[in-house]
Structure formats: C-alpha cells, structure tokens
Amino acid sequence: MRGGGYKATPQRMSVLRTLAKEQHQTLEDIRTQCPEVGLVTVYRTLDLLVGLGIVRRLDLGDGARYELAEDHHHHMICEQCGEISEFEQCPLDPGRLPAGDGFEVRSHSLEVYGRCAACG
Amino acid sequence: MRGGGYKATPQRMSVLRTLAKEQHQTLEDIRTQCPEVGLVTVYRTLDLLVGLGIVRRLDLGDGARYELAEDHHHHMICEQCGEISEFEQCPLDPGRLPAGDGFEVRSHSLEVYGRCAACG
DNA sequence: CGCTAATTGAAAAATTTTTTCAGTTGCAGA
DNA sequence: TCTGCAACTGAAAAAATTTTTCAATTAGCG
Ligand SMILES: [Mn+2]
Ligand SMILES: [Mn+2]
Ligand SMILES: [Zn+2]
Ligand SMILES: [Zn+2]
Numbered sequence: 001m002r003g004g005g006y007k008a009t010p011q012r013m014s015v016l017r018t019l020a021k022e023q024h025q026t027l028e029d030i031r032t033q034c035p036e037v038g039l040v041t042v043y044r045t046l047d048l049l050v051g052l053g054i055v056r057r058l059d060l061g062d063g064a065r066y067e068l069a070e071d072h073h074h075h076m077i078c079e080q081c082g083e084i085s086e087f088e089q090c091p092l093d094p095g096r097l098p099a100g101d102g103f104e105v106r107s108h109s110l111e112v113y114g115r116c117a118a119c120g
Numbered sequence: 121m122r123g124g125g126y127k128a129t130p131q132r133m134s135v136l137r138t139l140a141k142e143q144h145q146t147l148e149d150i151r152t153q154c155p156e157v158g159l160v161t162v163y164r165t166l167d168l169l170v171g172l173g174i175v176r177r178l179d180l181g182d183g184a185r186y187e188l189a190e191d192h193h194h195h196m197i198c199e200q201c202g203e204i205s206e207f208e209q210c211p212l213d214p215g216r217l218p219a220g221d222g223f224e225v226r227s228h229s230l231e232v233y234g235r236c237a238a239c240g
Numbered sequence: 241c242g243c244t245a246a247t248t249g250a251a252a253a254a255t256t257t258t259t260t261c262a263g264t265t266g267c268a269g270a
Numbered sequence: 271t272c273t274g275c276a277a278c279t280g281a282a283a284a285a286a287t288t289t290t291t292c293a294a295t296t297a298g299c300g
Contacts, residue, residue: 007246007297027287038249043288059179076223087218092230096211102237103196103205110212111229117222127266127277147256158280163257247296254289264279270272 006048011037015045019055023067024075024084030066060084060111074109078116085116126168131157135165139175143187144195144204150186180204180231194229198236205236 001008011034018033019025025033030042037045046066049055056069060077065084073086090110097105121128131154138153139145145153150162157165166186169175176189180197185204193206210230217225 005246009247009297011248040249040289041247044247057181059181061177061179076218076225078223079226085221085223087221089216089218091213091216091218092211093213094211096209098196098207098209098211098232101205101207103198103232104235105196105232106199106234108233109231112218112223112225113228114226115224122267125277129266129278131279160258160281161279164279241300243299245297245299248294250292250294252289252291254287256285256287258283258285260283261281262279264277265275266277267273267275269274 001052001054004052011041012045012048015042016049016054019049019066019068023086024058024060024065025067026063026065074112076112076114076116078119079113080115080119083116083118087112121172121174124172126172131161132165132168135162136169136174139169139186139188143206144178144180144185145187146183146185194232196232196234196236198239199233200235200239203236203238207232 001012006012014034014037015030018030021033022029027042027046030046031037031039034042046055046057050057050066053069056067058065058067058075060075062082071088072090073088074090076085076087077083092108092110121132126132134154134157135150138150141153142149147162147166150166151157151159154162166175166177170177170186173189176187178185178187178195180195182202191208192210193208194210196205196207197203212228212230
C-alpha cells in the first residue's frame with residue numbers, strides 16, 4: 001500500500017477492516033460499518049483498492065458488492081433469499097474453454113444460481 | 121406477450137426490434153436506436169421484458185447491458201478494447217459443480233476475460 | 241520537528257433511476 | 271365497426287447514486 005506512494009490513513013484502514021470482517025458487502029454495508037468515514041472517501045478508497053487489486057468488485061445482479069481479493073473462488077447465489085456463498089473448486093474444464101478464435105483467456109468469473117439448503 | 125394481458129405497443133415493438141439487431145446493448149445504445157421512445161418507457165419496457173424472460177440483463181462490469189434471451193451461452197470480454205463476444209460450448213463439468221452442501225443449482229453464468237484476437 | 245504531496249469531506253454538480261399523474265391507446269367484447 | 275376501459279405513455283418532478291470541487295487537514299519523509 002505504501003509502496004505506491006499511498007498513505008495508510010485511518011479511513012482506509014477502517015474500510016479495509018470492514019472488508020476483512022465480511023465478504024460481499026454493498027457500499028451501504030460498508031458505510032454502516034464505517035460511519036466515521038465520509039461517503040466520498042469510501043467511494044475513493046474502494047476505487048483505489050480495486051485498482052491496486054486488493055479488493056474485487058462483484059456484479060451479482062443486485063448492485064455492486066466488494067470483497068477482499070483473496071483466492072480464486074466462485075459464488076452461489078440463492079434466488080429465493082439472496083444468500084451469497086462461495087465455493088473453491090473450479091468446475092471449468094480447461095480443455096473446453098473457447099479456443100481457435102484467437103481469444104486469449106486470462107481469467108474468468110462463474111456464478112451459480114439456484115436454491116440454498118435453507119430455501120429448499 | 122399478449123398472453124399476460126400486455127399490450128403490443130409501438131414502443132415495445134421498437135425496443136424489441138432494437139434488441140434483435142444487436143446483442144449486449146446498454147440503455148444508451150437502445151435509446152439511440154429508439155429516439156422516439158421515451159426514456160421512462162425504455163426503462164419500463166426492459167423491466168417488463170426481463171421479467172417475462174424474453175430479455176436478459178447482463179452485468180459485465182461496465183454497467184447493465186441487455187440481450188435477447190435466446191440460447192444458453194457465455195461471454196468473452198476483451199480487457200483491452202471491451203469487445204464482447206459469445207461462445208456456445210459450456211466448459212462446465214457438471215460433476216465438479218458444488219454439491220453436498222444442499223445447494224440446488226438451477227442456472228449459471230460464466231464470463232471469460234482476456235485479449236481478443238485483434239488486441240493480441 | 242517542519243514541509244509538502246497526498247488525502248479528506250462538505251457542498252455542489254452531474255448522472256441515473258423511479259415515481260407521479262393526466263392524457264392516450266390497444267384491443268376485447270358488443 | 272364502434273365503445274369502453276384497463277393498460278400504457280411520457281413530461282415533470284423526485285429520489286437515489288456517483289462524481290467533481292476546493293479549502294482545510296494530515297501522514298510520513300527527511
Ligand atoms: Mn466471494
Ligand atoms: Mn450474449
Ligand atoms: Zn474458476
Ligand atoms: Zn454454461
């Protein structure tokens with residue numbers, strides 16, 4: 001963080017601490033957890049952290065959510081209750097990724113929709 | 121469309137015709153193609169069509185896009201030029217989908233990021 | 241400790257989306 | 271073909287979200 005000439009301000013630390021507590025939070029979630037950080041600063045901090053690759057921005061259909069960019073994983077979203085859970089194992093068969101059309105695959109994003117255990 | 125008591129208005133036809141011309145359009149794209157349709161009506165029509173399952177809303181990181189909900193397919197997004205292309209073959213191995221945790225998979229969404237042929 | 245570029249946040253602006261509501265219209269039924 | 275009316279439209283206003291400004295503050299280097 002300080003490597004690139006960025007300051008480790010209390011506001012940034014606060015946002016990071018909040019992100020560490022729980023994954024997949026919305027801007028409002030973060031705001032609630034960091035009432036002492038100004039709205040504009042939350043926006044700017046998230047932009048910065050996303051730009052640095054420390055945080056990942058998710059678009060799961062209900063607005064932006066943020067998570068610490070740790071290991072590669074995927075999301076299961078319950079269409080009934082909205083619960084978002086994660087799974088590690090990557091169900092992609094590399095052999096069946098698109099090829100031959102000259103597109104070079106660098107990363108991917110996979111979301112699985114359905115019903116969580118609680119919603120049957 | 122008329123089945124559910126909905127009217128086939130010129131505005132709705134116009135939006136549908138636009139969606140048929142090109143996939144993955146933003147609201148602005150659609151507005152440009154349908155200058156005669158009021159902004160509010162475009163919003164409402166897209167909501168309606170998405171609700172009816174005729175249109176799919178995409179979140180590929182740069183705001184909402186819309187496409188006719190035809191066959192199941194996936195997207196390749198070039199991180200350089202932003203080009204969005206499609207591929208049909210599903211690289212998912214059903215055997216490696218999350219299981220045992222009680223989550224019932226009903227659908228999925230897969231996006232592949234990288235470089236298109238033109239961007240090297 | 242002092243300096244300075246980086247940072248913050250209140251206010252204002254810009255952008256995007258939703259709500260209102262009075263007037264219009266597609267279309268089912270006569 | 272004509273009528274009635276629930277469905278629909280769109281201008282205006284409101285609400286919600288995001289970005290820009292800019293003067294004051296501050297983290298961290300020397
Ligand atoms: Mn996650
Ligand atoms: Mn598509
Ligand atoms: Zn994966
Ligand atoms: Zn698939």
